[in-house]
Amino acid sequence: MYKLDLPIDSREANAIAARQQREEQRKTQIFNARTRLIGVDTESLAKQIEEKNLSSQAERERASAYDNDMIKTAQICTLLDERQRNDTRKLNEQLNKFRLEQQAAPSRREFDLYDPESKKKDKPARVSDDDPRCQVSGLQLFQGEDLSAKERKKLQQEQMREWIRQQLEEKNREQQAERHAEQLHQKKMMEIDARSAALAREEEECRRNLNIATKNYNSALSEERKAREALDKQKELDDNFTELSNQVYGDVLTENPDVAQSSFGAHRVIPDRWKGMSPEQRAEIQRIRDMQKEEKQRMLDEEKELYNEYEKTALLQAQKAILMEREKNRKAAELEKNIAEENMRLSQEQRANLTRLNKEIYTNPPTDDYFAQFNTCTR
Numbered sequence: 001m002y003k004l005d006l007p008i009d010s011r012e013a014n015a016i017a018a019r020q021q022r023e024e025q026r027k028t029q030i031f032n033a034r035t036r037l038i039g040v041d042t043e044s045l046a047k048q049i050e051e052k053n054l055s056s057q058a059e060r061e062r063a064s065a066y067d068n069d070m071i072k073t074a075q076i077c078t079l080l081d082e083r084q085r086n087d088t089r090k091l092n093e094q095l096n097k098f099r100l101e102q103q104a105a106p107s108r109r110e111f112d113l114y115d116p117e118s119k120k121k122d123k124p125a126r127v128s129d130d131d132p133r134c135q136v137s138g139l140q141l142f143q144g145e146d147l148s149a150k151e152r153k154k155l156q157q158e159q160m161r162e163w164i165r166q167q168l169e170e171k172n173r174e175q176q177a178e179r180h181a182e183q184l185h186q187k188k189m190m191e192i193d194a195r196s197a198a199l200a201r202e203e204e205e206c207r208r209n210l211n212i213a214t215k216n217y218n219s220a221l222s223e224e225r226k227a228r229e230a231l232d233k234q235k236e237l238d239d240n241f242t243e244l245s246n247q248v249y250g251d252v253l254t255e256n257p258d259v260a261q262s263s264f265g266a267h268r269v270i271p272d273r274w275k276g277m278s279p280e281q282r283a284e285i286q287r288i289r290d291m292q293k294e295e296k297q298r299m300l301d302e303e304k305e306l307y308n309e310y311e312k313t314a315l316l317q318a319q320k321a322i323l324m325e326r327e328k329n330r331k332a333a334e335l336e337k338n339i340a341e342e343n344m345r346l347s348q349e350q351r352a353n354l355t356r357l358n359k360e361i362y363t364n365p366p367t368d369d370y371f372a373q374f375n376t377c378t379r
Contacts, residue, residue: 031375076196083192091181109163194318239263 105111112118123133132152242263277285 072200076200079196079199080192084189087185087188091185191315191318194321195314197321198314198317 106115115121
């Protein structure tokens with residue numbers, strides 16, 4: 001009924017045979033370790049090389065930055081050590097000055113025991129019947145003559161209380177002075193720490209500005225010196241000519257005050273002809289002195305005001321630097337805390353995911369039959 005023994009198409013059979021032959025050749029190339037070729041990912045290699053170069057460059061820059069910070073820190077430490085030595089020296093000088101002024105030998109309680117002038121200051125052997133200096137060995141006061149024993153004891157007690165009070169006050173003053181000095185030292189150290197960074201930057205800027213100003217000032221001095229030399233030379237010629245004219249036409253031997261007037265200016269005279277200053281000239285000299293004193297005082301006040309302004313500016317900059325450092329540390333601590341919390345959360349999620357994979361998903365481990373189905377063809 002059905003015709004099942006139909007001849008196979010030769011073209012289809014040839015195509016199938018050719019495909020099978022190519023498959024066998026492909027197997028020999030892929031499954032043979034000697035002839036198999038594996039390509040190289042040049043893009044990844046170039047990217048790895050670039051990343052390595054960038055990492056090396058960043059490492060070098062980081063090392064250079066660390067070196068610069070180390071040098072800067074060493075300079076700051078040297079500056080701080082020098083300032084600390086200066087502060088210690090000043091404190092010692094103030095202490096020695098205080099000892100010389102406030103703790104001199106005449107102000108000591110027992111100075112009368114070794115006073116070299118004690119004999120000159122001493123009183124006679126006995127002033128009166130109640131003289132407390134009279135002792136038994138002096139044969140000035142005998143038994144039964146001590147009429148002022150109560151007053152003497154009362155005076156001694158009052159003197160002892162006064163000595164104790166003075167010692168307590170002196171001790172309190174010393175403690176207050178030490179606490180005040182310690183507070184000043186701490187404040188000074190904090191100010192030095194805050195100003196050190198700003199001073200390092202300002203020092204370089206000041207040095208550069210100082211070099212420029214020095215160069216300009218030297219140039220101006222050179223031009224001024226040349227102009228002054230030319231002016232002095234011309235002035236000397238004029239003065240010589242004026243002197244010759246005065247010698248020829250002047251009234252040298254008279255006492256005319258106009259003769260003593262010098263040709264170098266109204267404020268100068270000829271010594272051998274001068275008969276003394278007039279009251280107007282003395283008043284003018286005093287007025288000029290007063291003006292010079294006022295000008296000098298004004299310059300000192302301006303310099304003091306400029307220094308105070310500089311100190312205020314430096315203090316504000318130091319306070320700003322401290323606030324910025326505190327804000328930076330606070331942000332860094334907050335960032336570290338957030339990173340630690342995120343790492344903890346990720347660790348918990350990873351453990352939960354690993355537990356789920358091992359208990360719920362990977363419940364059917366693969367056998368040898370599963371791996372045997374691979375590498376059976378080239379596709």
